[in-house]
Amino acid sequence: DIQMTQSPSFLSASVGDRVTINCKASQNINKYLDWYQQKHGEAPKLLIYNTNNLQTGIPSRFSGSGSGTDYTLTISSLQPEDVATYFCLQHSSRYTFGAGTKLELK
Amino acid sequence: QVQLKESGPVLVQASETLSLTCTVSGFSLTNYGVIWVRQPPGKGLEWMGIIWRNGNTDYNSALKSRLSINRDTSKSQVFLKMNSLQTDDTAIYYCTRDPAGSGDYWGQGVMVTVSS
Secondary structure, three states, X not given: OOOEEEEOOEEEEOOOOOEEEEEEEOOOOOOOEEEEEEOOOOOOEEEEEOOOEEOOOOOOOEEEEEEOOEEEEEEOOOXXXXXXXXXXXXXXXXXXXXXXXXXXXX | OOEEEEEOOOEEEOOOOEEEEEEEEXXXXXXXXXXXXXXXXOXXXXXXXXXXXXXXXXXXXXXXXXXXXXXXXXXXXXXXXXXXXXHHHOEXXXXXXEOHHHOOOEOOXXXXXXXX
């Protein structure tokens, strides 16, 4: 099975900061990589699908990039409402979630 | 309006079988797959398995020996059964529509506690 290594596990940043979260796959996943945001007590919410496609209704400060085994979620200017845990999900071969990145405000 | 809703027991005894139902509306199970995901309290998300739109299934290797997913397309329901439950199966269980790029739809989740 494909393994996903997500980093960092925890991230503290200030409002307005540029934030990046990374996921590395154990093999080429051909851009079949989604990003989710989960706030406490809520179901996950899709932000980005297939590496760089912004889900409808998601603010443009969220973007995704990557190829092969390495993928990145970027928040261009952190807002208070972005405090959440973020997960990547590969769906190239079955599905595998990353372990998550907890994002807090500094 | 697309909706998914999980239902089933909230308390299950260890060694018993968990049976959950995901009832969907607003789309056909023959057009979209349904995925089961779980999340232990305070932990990350775990993909459990999928029933594809053609009825085929695929499972997380770690759960495959005790997990089955089926459906009744006439009732718009997807069923999850997992046997030999242990306390570390305590989690919120979600169903969600696949592919995510076609629209992000999740059930509200059902919290299942496995009691020893």
